[in-house]
Amino acid sequence: MSELRTVSLKKRYRARTVVQDVSLSVKSGEVVGLLGPNGAGKTTLLKALNGLIPRGGSVLLDGAEMPEKTHEIVQAGVALVPEGRQLFPQLTVAENLELGGWLVPKAQRAERLAQAFVDFPKLKERATQLAGTMSGGEQQMVAVARAMMCAPRLLMLDEPSLGLAPKMVDELLTIVRRIADAGTTVLMVEQNVKKALTVADRGYVMERGTLVASGPAKLLARSTVIREAYLGADKDPATGTTSAADAVRRRKAVATP
Numbered sequence: 639m640s641e642l643r644t645v646s647l648k649k650r651y652r653a654r655t656v657v658q659d660v661s662l663s664v665k666s667g668e669v670v671g672l673l674g675p676n677g678a679g680k681t682t683l684l685k686a687l688n689g690l691i692p693r694g695g696s697v698l699l700d701g702a703e704m705p706e707k708t709h710e711i712v713q714a715g716v717a718l719v720p721e722g723r724q725l726f727p728q729l730t731v732a733e734n735l736e737l738g739g740w741l742v743p744k745a746q747r748a749e750r751l752a753q754a755f756v757d758f759p760k761l762k763e764r765a766t767q768l769a770g771t772m773s774g775g776e777q778q779m780v781a782v783a784r785a786m787m788c789a790p791r792l793l794m795l796d797e798p799s800l801g802l803a804p805k806m807v808d809e810l811l812t813i814v815r816r817i818a819d820a821g822t823t824v825l826m827v828e829q830n831v832k833k834a835l836t837v838a839d840r841g842y843v844m845e846r847g848t849l850v851a852s853g854p855a856k857l858l859a860r861s862t863v864i865r866e867a868y869l870g871a872d873k874d875p876a877t878g879t880t881s882a883a884d885a886v887r888r889r890k891a892v893a894t895p
């Protein structure tokens with residue numbers, strides 16, 4: 639079990655601040671959803687937390703400053719399932735999983751692989767199939783199972799349900815919940831806001847690099863910000879718009895002087 643806390647996390651690309659003063663926490667065994675429109679800075683935040691890009695501000699893992707180098711972060715028990723899976727398509731499912739356990743001592747690696755096949759029984763049937771020939775949903779399962787190979791204390795996922803059919807989204811989010819219930823803390827970026835908030839304990843909403851709302855998932859699902867921006871709130875009598883994208887544009891139009 640593990641707790642993550644960021645204090646005033648920042649990231650700039652040249653003159654442009656993409657993540658600004660983000661202070662959030664993920665408590666032991668929680669699933670926390672990080673939500674927000676395209677370009678809000680969600681992926682940048684996860685990359686900064688995983689040492690893929692330099693960061694400003696402070697990141698604490700169980701109260702101690704998190705290392706900044708990726709291999710040290712992995713050694714500290716943090717794993718990332720990146721956007722777009724990034725599997726090795728020419729390697730089998732089992733080989734992809736083994737690569738996920740590169741930091742695990744060899745003797746334990748076989749044990750971890752056996753455990754992965756218990757946790758993801760569908761992958762056991764496909765152990766010798768080339769990862770590149772798996773369906774999108776199956777590949778996403780491999781990506782999650784691969785991240786779990788090093789038995790992380792903290793797992794971060796960047797849009798795990800992207801491009802998946804609704805049934806597959808449900809299956810994947812159920813797995814994410816199970817992972818947290820088994821003791822791994824989870825921080826998950828999701829565009830599938832409604833579904834994400836049914837499995838998450840808490841959520842944060844990010845817009846233009848800053849956190850604009852946070853709270854328990856159940857409350858957030860009912861909040862005006864979320865309903866307006868993502869869940870298709872009741873038709874706005876002023877504009878007649880209903881879509882999530884329109885709601886985001888409408889809010890931005892109001893916020894922009």
Ligand SMILES: Nc1ncnc2c1ncn2[C@@H]1O[C@H](COP(=O)(O)OP(=O)(O)OP(=O)(O)O)[C@@H](O)[C@H]1O
Binds near residue numbers: 651674678680683
């Ligand atoms: N390497 C980079 N150089 C310059 N700008 C970048 C770079 N990477 C990302 N950005 C910019 O930072 C902003 C945030 O991008 P980011 O990918 O973090 O957003 P996101 O919230 O993950 O969006 P999405 O929901 O579309 O995945 C965007 O405006 C993007 O263009």
Ligand SMILES: [Mg+2]
Binds near residue numbers: 680681682721796
């Ligand atoms: Mg992203």
